[in-house]
Amino acid sequence: MDPFVRSLLSSTPLTSEQELALARRARDGDARARHDLITSGLRSVALRARLLGIRDDDLADAVQSGAVGLIRAVDRFDPERGVRLATYAWHWVGAEMVGRHRPEVPLDDVDPAVDDEPRDDSSALDELLHSLPPDELELLRLRFGVGCPGAIRLSRQSVGERLGLTISQVRTVEAKAMRQLRRGLANVVHRAPHQ
Template identity: 45%
Template sequence: MVSPFVIHALAQVPIPADAERILARAAVAGDREAREELICAGLRNVALHALRLGHRGERLDEAVAAGAEGLILAVDRFDPERGTRLSTFAWQWIARAMTPPREAPVVELAEAPVSGDDLLVGLPEHLAAVVGLRYGLLCEDGVGMTIDEVAEHLGLTRWQVRDREGRALSHLRSRLARVGRRAPLEEPIPRSSIGRAFDC
């Protein structure tokens, strides 16, 4: 069953190019109503993209909510003078917001395992905080938080949490790959139990 939120998004009417340009110029000048109108109209593309990706049920709601955050960022960065439609410009922001970060690899080296504290060393503080909470490295019980819980705890949006988590995991993968080239693996890389965080 499609939620009222998604139905509302799909029901939005696209704005003609000329009207969009006028609204975008007004939004750049600080007109909040114009900004809101652009965001509302763009929600249709967000919902359609989520459906094309195969999201259904609760996952559809989550994807549309995440995509809406990407849309808002796109609207705030949109330059109507470049001759590009907002829907074209916003596409990458929407797609990026809907793309979940990959699972962090767990690597055991021949000499000693890589601990959670070791993994966070060298990460920028704002990235370490997000990935540490998501995977329980900074939690007393060792249980990772959901995206919503991390967002609330750190005062961030869901999109910001996804973005920072993705950048942190990319950094960690790069670091672990360099370490892995120096020391052979003792056994195959196991699937991490913290991967369940992505099922939330």
């Protein structure tokens, strides 16, 4: 493993009190506090790269890309929201890494799926969708056009305005519904006959 990344992973994270004090000072224009927040946040950047499965020579590059997301997050971070910086920055960091370091699978290593009989899995998907609470289903319909072919997909802000929710609440409900759908789809896949 790259020595720089190893040093980041072994660094001691800030306590929530230290982070709060630095974030408040950084928000007020203290460049040194901003620098300290970014430096301490690099540990979570390295952790995110490892969790994404990025290894070897790509690891240092991924941490560098993730640092760009971390800097963006630090500049937008509101310490009064009661959320730790690593939690807030997680999306920003991952988006930078995945956008630049998506692992490529050689086509030679992929076995083409052989399907003798076409299956219609739409009934399983409909069943999963209707197992969601009505508010979650409505949010997914507005957000992604789920179950409504040709529907216009709305931003989280637009969905929030229609449903009387904040963007954060939309994100939370969306994530909960997507987790439930993933679990349900995993069960459907495990029940499917092996080819």
